[in-house]
Amino acid sequence: MIARRELLALGALGWMLPARAHDLLLAVPAAVEQGKLVLGKTQPGAKVTVDGAPVEVGAHGMFTFGIAYDRTKAARVEARMGGRVAHRHVDVMPRIYQVQQINGLPENEVSPPPQVLQRIHEEALAIAKARAQETNAVWYAAGLDWPVAGIVTSVYGSQRVLDGKPRAPHLGIDIAAPAGTPIRAPADGVVSLIGPNYVLDGNLTLLDHGQGVSTCYVHQNRFEVKLGQRVRRGEKIGTIGATGRATGPNLHWGLNWFQVKLDPSLSTPTPLPPRT
Numbered sequence: 001m002i003a004r005r006e007l008l009a010l011g012a013l014g015w016m017l018p019a020r021a022h023d024l025l026l027a028v029p030a031a032v033e034q035g036k037l038v039l040g041k042t043q044p045g046a047k048v049t050v051d052g053a054p055v056e057v058g059a060h061g062m063f064t065f066g067i068a069y070d071r072t073k074a075a076r077v078e079a080r081m082g083g084r085v086a087h088r089h090v091d092v093m094p095r096i097y098q099v100q101q102i103n104g105l106p107e108n109e110v111s112p113p114p115q116v117l118q119r120i121h122e123e124a125l126a127i128a129k130a131r132a133q134e135t136n137a138v139w140y141a142a143g144l145d146w147p148v149a150g151i152v153t154s155v156y157g158s159q160r161v162l163d164g165k166p167r168a169p170h171l172g173i174d175i176a177a178p179a180g181t182p183i184r185a186p187a188d189g190v191v192s193l194i195g196p197n198y199v200l201d202g203n204l205t206l207l208d209h210g211q212g213v214s215t216c217y218v219h220q221n222r223f224e225v226k227l228g229q230r231v232r233r234g235e236k237i238g239t240i241g242a243t244g245r246a247t248g249p250n251l252h253w254g255l256n257w258f259q260v261k262l263d264p265s266l267s268t269p270t271p272l273p274p275r276t
């Protein structure tokens with residue numbers, strides 16, 4: 001049985017199945033924006049590649065992949081089953097990103113000393129390792145709910161300039177809300193990392209939503225889940241805080257396909273979270 005939420009997600013993607021649905025070997029969107037988690041559908045048991053690399057095919061023939069924030073080239077998707085082959089191109093629609101100036105950070109925050117850099121490096125490795133997990137589940141396919149209500153203070157892709165020095169683009173969404181506000185799982189998943197007191201991220205949780213799709217929760221005040229715990233959509237996983245490098249209580253919310261950082265607001269029912 002396909003859950004109702006999944007049917008809604010499929011319908012929203014234009015996958016209202018034709019009468020000869022069993023003949024449909026490969027369905028993907030014709031074009032998506034940069035930063036999009038792309039949902040595809042094939043026949044269960046088919047072999048699918050994206051840009052020539054195999055991707056896992058899960059329940060109901062669902063598969064997924066991500067389009068990086070700066071990717072411009074179309075993705076080439078291929079499905080094969082029983083001698084049949086289908087090809088599709090997913091075109092990429094470029095976006096215009098914001099530029100954000102941030103001034104007045106203390107010097108040790110802008111250029112950390114070597115021992116702090118070493119910690120940052122080790123923490124980044126732990127995060128990359130958790131994001132490399134490939135769980136045989138398609139929990140992501142029903143879409144993401146906003147994890148918290150609040151005000152978006154920084155959107156995906158904004159170019160940050162710290163005290164005049166250009167930094168990596170901000171590849172997540174910052175949602176400001178009062179400290180202690182509950183953060184809720186946006187979809188079913190498994191807790192794949194509990195990062196306590198990380199230098200940049202503070203208290204960090206990663207949720208694995210299956211097939212390489214994960215979400216992260218940065219700057220939390222408190223953890224409400226444990227490593228390996230199975231969480232349900234809407235379940236409380238932590239609370240809003242200002243731990244790590246944060247200018248005030250907020251949630252940095254990120255979405256990944258393996259190591260590719262995506263825009264979670266392209267997978268939510270509305271482009272902005274509800275206001276508090």
Ligand SMILES: [Zn+2]
Pocket residue numbers: 154170172173174251252253
């Ligand atoms: Zn952020």
